[in-house]
Amino acid sequence: MTTSTDPQAYLAAVVSRLTGPDAPFELVEEDVRGARMPVMRDRKHAVHELLTASLAYGDRDYLVTEDRRMSFREHAEAVASLAEALADEYGVGVGDRVGIVAANTIEWVIAFWATQSLGAIAVGLNAWWVPREVEYGIALTTPKVLITDAKRAALLADADIDVPALSMETDVPRLITEHAGATVHTADVAEDDPSVILFTSGTSGKPKGALHSQRNLLAVVDYHRYSDALLDAFAGREYDPNRPSDLRYLLTSPLFHIASLHNLVVPRLATGSAVILYQDKFDVDRVLSLIEREKVTNWGAVPTMAARLIEHGNVRKYDTASLTAFSLASAPSSIAFKQRLQEEVPFAKDSLVDSYGLTECSTGIAVATPIDVQQFPGTLGRPIFGVALEIRDPLGEQVPDGEEGEVCVRSPYVMLGYWDNPEATAAAIRPGGWLHTGDFGRVEDGRLRLTGRRSDLILRGGENIYPTEIEQCLDEHPDVVECAVVGEAHEDLGQEVAAIVVVRAGATVAEEELRAFAAERLSYFKVPTRWRLTTEPLPRNATGKVSRGQIAL
Structure with a gap:
């Protein structure tokens, strides 16, 4: 050719x-x-088929932590044993829910795959929740059994939870040993049967349980396999679906988030790649040491982690030459931030990828390649393989390129709906299978540019103001680390624009300077009239998104 x-x-x-x-x-x-x-056309129909196929990878690394290493064979054997225990001792079967609430650990992954082999539904509960929130998640999903780590078990000791609980430190290893030699279960499930419940970020209101199907997860796997095949083609290699991948992926986000579970743990079982699972509080030196030791090739980080890399100031003392793909996900970041990242972090210079996705979509909606990031700053790239994207007006009609409206998508990745919430499901997924994201943006030459979130919209004297535009403007100021813009009640205007700005330690910038900086770049009605400057980081949820409901002036 x-x-x-x-x-x-x-x-x-x-x-x-x-x-x-x-x-x-x-x-x-x-x-x-x-x-x-x-x-x-050629696809699997049940997630547990991936587990059976993974046995072919034998003693290759699947899961690696700082002090443990588990091969594909060892993993499949542990999953089979735990699944048998869940079925025989706790009656878990097709359609039953199994709650998992824990920090990132190998046992979390084993518990997930055990539920899949039984045709049960894995419920990834947010490990950062307080007991009251966990109670809500359990009451909503009614799991047959709860698998938790010691820290969460202690927190939940006095909670009103009437569900059998298994500890990852003692019960799970014991059950695996007691049921050693079990064979992998292969439950009879259909392609559109449920597989996983993961919760939305819950930046406002109660979190909703996004219900993902067998099809959703398998479509994500095929998307990643297709992406790997593209990379092979550009490297001059012929794609071979049976050849295990030598790529090594660093996992630093929580396993109860699609970035880690759907887009790392699940597809890499299918491709034979290693998942390097980072544990505990994010620490730049520990992360970089792990990258160096395990020769990590791919890392998807949230912007707060990337910001720590910039602040660290000494990334170059570590050998990160193996890291050739570095992406930002889960939360938006400004043009100025990405430029600083590329200037100050060596492996971000030519490999930085940005993306846009939702829990409801199982994976990314659009991805900006390194070329997009360089040549079309502020855009989030083109829709990924298999995604149809339209920008629609309030009446649901598609608008021309360049015009602003709501981002709507349709694909095999879109969730079944919200668990036990038909009203919210009907509001989100409209006729024809179109998901209305609640995000606003426009398409420019095929690339998506987000302008804001409907729920964050500020209405000032009849003017629609999207915080994202103002936040990205303020982020360009050299003394601004991060910021959040919110609407505050105003007697005459309805709302006024308020900014909470995190400034660099030792900075002398004042409110007047920031107001003048914004006034040079924004329409007068978008310039914040209320300000709070601080050196404390903004509150964020488990996925790295700013929790606007926790912000106060």
Whole structure:
């Protein structure tokens, strides 16, 4: 095959070769829960099929921590034993829920795969929740059994929870030993049967349980396999679905989040890649040491972690040459922040990727490649493989490119709905299978640019103001570490614009300087009229998003 010197033409040729008739990732149009959409012709139909297939990877690393190492074979054996125990001793079967509330650990992963092999639904409860919130999550999902670590078990000791609880430190290892030699279960489940419940961020109101199907998780796996095949093509290698990947992925976000579970732990079982699981509070030196020791090749971090890298100031003392793919996910970041990151962190210079996704979508919606980040700053790239994206007006009509509206998507990745919440499901997923994200943006030459979140909208004297625009402006000031813009009640205007600004330690910048800085760059009605300057970090939830409800002037 002749290689074109035009990158776009070559990409188009590669995509055609991978997705055309009889190709490994051939797309066909099928009915998915009442909506026609492209899906892969050759695909698995139950998540536990991945577990069975992973036995072929034998003694290769699957899960690695600072002090433990587990192969694919060892993992499958442990999963089979725990699944048998859950079925025989706790009656867990198809459709039952199994709650998991713990910090990142190998046992978390084993518990997840055990539920999948039984056709049960894994409920990833937020390990940062207080007992009252865990009580809410358990009451909503009614699990048959709860698997927890010692720290959470102690916190929940006096909670009103009437569910059998297994500890990861003692009960899970004991059950695995007692049921050693069990074979992997293969429950009879359909493609659109439920698989996982993960909770939305809950930045306002009670968190909702996003219910993901077997199809959702497997579609995410196929997306990652397709992405790996693209990389092979650009590296001059022929894609071989049976060849295990030598890529090594660092996992630093919580396992109860799609970035870690759906987009790392699950697909890497399918590709034979190692998952390097970081534990405990984020520490730059420990993370960089792990990257150096394990020759990590890929890392997806939240912006707060990336900010710590910038503040560290001595990243170069570690050997991070193996790290060739570095992405930002889970929370928005400004153009100025990404520029600082590329200037001060060596491995971010040419490899930085940005993305936009939702818990409701199982994976990313759009991804900005390193070229997008450099040449089209502020955009979040094009929709990923299999995603249809439209920008719609308040009446649900698609608007032309360049015009602002609500981001709406349809794909095999979109959730079944919110657990036990038909009203919220109907509001989010509209006719034709379109998910209304609640985010606002516009499409520019095929690339998505977000302008704000409907729930964050500030209404000042009839003007719609999106905090994101103001926050990104203030982020450009050299003394600003991060900031949040919120609406405050105002007697005449309805709301006024308020800014909470985290400034660098030792900075002398004052409110007047920041107001003048914003006034040079924004319309007068967008310039904050109320300010609070602090050196304390903004409150964030488990996924790294700013918890606006906890911010006060």
